[in-house]
Amino acid sequence: MRKRALLQLLLAALAHACWGADGAQLAERCNECHGPGGRSENPKVPSIGGFSDFAIMDLLEMYASGQRPARPAKLADGTETDMNEIVQALAVEEIEAVALYYSEQRWRPHAQAFDAALARRGAVVHSRKCAKCHPKGGSVPEVDLAITAGQWREYLETEFRNFDAGTRPMTAKMQRKYETLSATDKRAIIEFYVSAGDF
Ligand code: HEC
Ligand code: HEC
Numbered sequence: 001m002r003k004r005a006l007l008q009l010l011l012a013a014l015a016h017a018c019w020g021a022d023g024a025q026l027a028e029r030c031n032e033c034h035g036p037g038g039r040s041e042n043p044k045v046p047s048i049g050g051f052s053d054f055a056i057m058d059l060l061e062m063y064a065s066g067q068r069p070a071r072p073a074k075l076a077d078g079t080e081t082d083m084n085e086i087v088q089a090l091a092v093e094e095i096e097a098v099a100l101y102y103s104e105q106r107w108r109p110h111a112q113a114f115d116a117a118l119a120r121r122g123a124v125v126h127s128r129k130c131a132k133c134h135p136k137g138g139s140v141p142e143v144d145l146a147i148t149a150g151q152w153r154e155y156l157e158t159e160f161r162n163f164d165a166g167t168r169p170m171t172a173k174m175q176r177k178y179e180t181l182s183a184t185d186k187r188a189i190i191e192f193y194v195s196a197g198d199f
Contacts, residue, residue: 021091021093021094021096021097022097023097023098023099023100023101023102024101026090026094026097026098026101027098027101027102029086030048030086030098032075032076033045033073033074033075034046034047034048034049035047035049037049037105037106038050038051038102038105039105039108040152043110043152043153043154043155044073044152044154044155044158045073045152045155046146046151046152046155047107047108047110047147047151047152048102048146049102049105049106049107049108050102050103050105050106050107050108050141050147051102051103051107051141051146051147052103052141052142052143052144053096053099053100053102053103054099054144055141055144055145055146055147056098056099056102056103057095057096057099058144059146060083060087060090060095060099063083063084063086063087064084064087064088066084067169068083068168068169069084069167069168070082070083070084070085071083071158103141107139107141107147107150108150109139109149109150109151109196109198110150110151110152111150112152112153112194114191114194114195114199115191116195116199118187118188118191118192119188119191119192119194119195119199120192120199121184121185121188121191121192122185122187122188122189122190122191122192122193122195123137123192123197125181125185125188125189126189126192129177129178129180129181130174130177130189133145133173133174134148136149136197137149137192137193137196137197138151138193139196139197148193149193149196149197150193150194150196151193151194153190153194156190156193156194157190160186160190163178164186
């Protein structure tokens with residue numbers, strides 16, 4: 001996947017030089033839902049500002065291919081659309097430009113109330129089963145995955161339900177670990193992400 005992403009980056013750099021896809025301008029549309037600079041004001045919509053460009057490209061690729069089915073969401077003018085539809089309308093160089101824009105924003109965890117005891121349990125389970133790929137509670141953009149530390153609880157809960165139902169696919173290696181989690185482990189890990197390690 002990295003190699004393909006790298007190729008996309010080179011192509012995008014070339015396209016940028018020729019036609020100049022403007023990431024900040026493209027992101028204005030995204031920010032109607034994802035918030036200014038990709039910091040979402042709606043707990044149903046994930047914050048994405050501060051993810052790495054590779055992470056954004058990979059996530060968009062999952063929507064483009066339809067592997068990750070999207071939920072319907074409303075634009076500011078009330079029009080209903082979803083991530084699958086949005087990504088299909090973008091050219092490769094636009095995806096790269098918008099990904100680069102979000103990678104240049106700063107991740108700011110959402111301060112949310114949380115259950116500290118449960119978060120501590122979540123930290124233990126996470127470090128044993130998940131931290132290899134999602135180090136430091138999922139707060140490290142350089143691993144090229146979605147940041148989970150300080151993400152909205154409501155969004156996280158929905159994604160865990162989608163993983164449980166199989167409507168959002170996981171890589172086999174993650175699935176093997178995920179399937180060993182009890183319902184309480186899952187709640188605890190979500191609480192740990194919500195706490196952003198602040199307990
Ligand atoms: C109409 C609202 C809306 C617009 C516009 C929108 N998004 Fe989204 N986006 C969502 C919602 C809701 C989700 C999460 C639920 C889902 O999977 O459908 C999401 C998920 C994502 C994710 C996955 C985040 C993660 O943690 O897994 C990325 C990346 C993303 N959007 C990027 C973009 C980009 C880039 C644009 C602009 C080209 C954009 N979005 C425009 C609503 C929107
Ligand atoms: C072998 C590496 C690996 C392990 C271990 C792993 N994950 Fe993941 N995880 C991934 C990858 C790759 C993705 C992105 C998949 C995608 O976008 O479809 C991901 C995505 C996620 C997401 C979605 C974030 C978002 O906003 O899109 C969550 C939540 C998550 N993992 C939680 C966990 C939990 C909890 C565990 C431990 C039980 C775990 N992961 C273990 C590799 C891993």
